[in-house]
Amino acid sequence: MLDALRNPEHTGENRCWPCTAVNGALLAFACAVIGIWLPARRTVRGLVALALGTVGGGVIALRGYVVPGTPRFAPRFVAALPGIDDPHAAGPSDSSPDDPGSLASGADDATGERAADALVDAGVLHAVGDTVHLDERFRERWRAAMADVRNEDLATAVRSVAEHAESVETVEEGRWLVLSGGGPASETWLPRPVAVAEVAAVRALADDGVPVALRAPAASALRTFLQDCPACDVPLAETTTDDCCGSATTNPMAPPETVLACPDCGQRSVTLD
Structure with a gap:
């Protein structure tokens, strides 16, 4: 069941650890805010914070992040941090699915x-x-x-x-x-x-x-x-994902997919296999 929930694009060897750390820090901050300032009894505050931390931590572990849109904003945020290399510096395709x-x-x-x-x-x-x-x-x-x-x-x-x-x-x-x-x-x-x-x-x-x-x-x-x-309204060409838009697989040993892609914009319209 856990494998069905796991997102391989942002976990395992593809996990962006700085982005994971940012999500973990934000989750910890949210739990702390709830634990201290939620208008409820101390026991209730603690249980709510614990539940949020458990669910949020599970989402980060299985999906790679819990804050919506992390793959879009995190690369720019991480790149601005001193002493941290941007794991997405290779280009836009790294944040695309x-x-x-x-x-x-x-x-x-x-x-x-x-x-x-x-x-x-x-x-x-x-x-x-x-x-x-x-x-x-x-x-x-x-x-x-x-x-x-x-x-x-x-x-x-x-x-x-x-x-x-x-x-x-x-x-x-x-x-x-x-x-x-x-x-x-x-x-x-x-x-x-x-x-x-x-x-x-x-x-x-x-x-x-x-x-x-x-x-x-x-x-x-x-x-x-x-x-x-x-x-673009130009004729599509049969090509592979390596030639038009980068490898489309998280497995580097897998062959590139055959696609119909635009020679002008370089994006695929149809995956043939």
Whole structure:
């Protein structure tokens, strides 16, 4: 059970110890404040502080941090401390996730199957023998919707279709959108091309009778039919994560993934394997 809760991106050999120390210090301070100033009996204050310290310490141990957004603000904070080398100095990719997310992150296989069936029933996808084709009329409407989304505030656009997200933040000079449901464990990182493609697909699917609950999973599946970068509108190229956006695995012995990525912005839109 603990392995299912553990976040390998920020624990084990990938743990940022200065960031862990910062989180530990903040947690200790919060426990001290509660233990001293909480308007309650001394015994109650002690129990609340102990509970907070236990839960917070467990989150730091399993997830790497307890303060939301630590991977975004901690590298700059740690770099400013005297005598401490910035563990994230290699570049933006060090704070970005290994597996870029989707509006459909968290959806199970059954939901994915229902979304695929809904796309076929709506005529968005056509099954021909053993192959599946995207309806060209839908493709044109999707492209038009992507052009509209590119001209909007993307965080606002994502928030309008991601009802589960309590906040949406643009980071790394607009390359990523971070959706949060209220804590570190709930964060989903969307590369800009993925965000543009999926928001546009959700909007386009509204005209095809696809149920609201299935539009995000359907939009995620439709990315496999992209031909051009949703963010740059230039043809996508088949490449690997080593060549376009750095290795996408925490295991250095694992081979790079094959992806469709943009030659201009260097971000992937689709992972092929």
